[in-house]
Amino acid sequence: MPSLHKQPNLRLVDTASDQKRPSTKANEAMHPKVISEAAFTSKRLREAAYYSDETALVLHMDVREGLSLLAETGVEVNCVVTSPPFYGQRDYEVERQIGLEVHPSEFISNLSDVFDAAGAVLADNGSLWVNIGDTYWSGKGEHRSGEAKQSARRFGIRPQDKKGDGKWCVPKQLLLVPHRLAIELQDRGWLVRNDNVWVKPNPIPDQVRDRCSMSHEYVFHFVKERWYYFDKNAVGRTSEAGTVLPPLDTWEVPPVRGQAGRHRARFSEDLIRIPILTTTPPRGVVLDPFAGSGTSLVFARKHGFRAIGIDAKKAYCDIMVERLRRVVEEEEDDQE
Numbered sequence: 311m312p313s314l315h316k317q318p319n320l321r322l323v324d325t326a327s328d329q330k331r332p333s334t335k336a337n338e339a340m341h342p343k344v345i346s347e348a349a350f351t352s353k354r355l356r357e358a359a360y361y362s363d364e365t366a367l368v369l370h371m372d373v374r375e376g377l378s379l380l381a382e383t384g385v386e387v388n389c390v391v392t393s394p395p396f397y398g399q400r401d402y403e404v405e406r407q408i409g410l411e412v413h414p415s416e417f418i419s420n421l422s423d424v425f426d427a428a429g430a431v432l433a434d435n436g437s438l439w440v441n442i443g444d445t446y447w448s449g450k451g452e453h454r455s456g457e458a459k460q461s462a463r464r465f466g467i468r469p470q471d472k473k474g475d476g477k478w479c480v481p482k483q484l485l486l487v488p489h490r491l492a493i494e495l496q497d498r499g500w501l502v503r504n505d506n507v508w509v510k511p512n513p514i515p516d517q518v519r520d521r522c523s524m525s526h527e528y529v530f531h532f533v534k535e536r537w538y539y540f541d542k543n544a545v546g547r548t549s550e551a552g553t554v555l556p557p558l559d560t561w562e563v564p565p566v567r568g569q570a571g572r573h574r575a576r577f578s579e580d581l582i583r584i585p586i587l588t589t590t591p592p593r594g595v596v597l598d599p600f601a602g603s604g605t606s607l608v609f610a611r612k613h614g615f616r617a618i619g620i621d622a623k624k625a626y627c628d629i630m631v632e633r634l635r636r637v638v639e640e641e642e643d644d645q646e
């Protein structure tokens with residue numbers, strides 16, 4: 311398993327030099343180090359990329375392959391933000407896809423390996439943000455509904471529709487996947503800073519009659535070290551006395567309706583606003599290892615950051631490139 315803590319990258323450039331601050335660990339962590347232009351656009355990366363320019367890199371490959379490539383080419387990122395496949399929710403029809411493992415513990419282990427590999431390319435003062443929702447075990451067997459939307463989600467038989475292990479995997483059980491993942495990452499050395507709750511004001515109604523309807527997901531904030539880069543001024547609340555308070559850990563954000571191209575599980579830009587703006591320094595690099603339609607890359611680019619996206623599905627990489635091109639066109643139109 312790759313180590314979370316790697317040697318400092320020799321190609322880093324220190325962009326902030328505030329001479330007045332005393333040299334403490336906390337102040338050092340606020341000194342953002344960002345990768346050089348040359349390292350971001352190295353020949354090997356450009357040759358392996360599905361799309362690349364000076365500010366964006368799209369890798370069409372398995373997430374583990376993509377993260378190894380970034381590590382081998384000496385890339386270091388400042389913020390990792392992602393929404394991985396949720397357990398048993400969708401068939402993305404890609405080889406080695408994550409999310410349809412027979413047992414949730416296998417899913418948690420695969421996902422934790424991915425985040426450890428992401429940790430190896432994350433700056434020591436960087437942050438990892440993971441949006442993840444939960445799953446109920448059903449044990450009902452294959453669904454019989456002919457409804458088109460259901461059929462799109464409930465491909466054949468989902469892992470949670472099978473018989474189960476008689477322990478966590480029993481009918482009606484909420485699997486607590488988000489917190490099991492967080493505990494596994496904690497056991498592997500990550501620090502959990504928040505289990506931010508994404509509150510959905512207008513959720514798709516659950517077809518249930520013996521429990522509350524689910525209307526939230528989590529956005530966990532993990533760091534590698536005690537001292538890390540965090541700029542609350544970018545998103546904070548102003549107190550009556552005029553001081554800036556950090557944002558709350560409950561975020562009311564409407565889910566995205568409609569589709570970017572054909573991606574059904576797209577992020578809302580509002581959901582990644584706090585993660586990216588608080589933990590990416592100027593000209594820093596944002597990485598989304600399960601980038602899908604590229605919302606993180608688009609948001610990063612709009613705010614002057616560089617971004618890297620990995621996705622195993624070619625159709626999604628096409629959507630990503632198209633969305634990135636549109637941002638550039640809009641920027642050019644604004645300049646005219």
Ligand SMILES: C[S@@+](CC[C@H](N)C(=O)[O-])C[C@H]1O[C@@H](n2cnc3c(N)ncnc32)[C@H](O)[C@@H]1O
Pocket residue numbers: 371372373374392393394395396402404405406407408573575576577578599600601602603604605606620621622623626
């Ligand atoms: C929940 S979606 C991400 C959506 C994204 N946040 C957006 O705004 O569009 C998860 C993505 O993981 C990708 N994926 C699944 N298994 C993968 C793997 N082994 N390697 C790379 N990508 C994978 C899927 O193709 C899918 O696009």
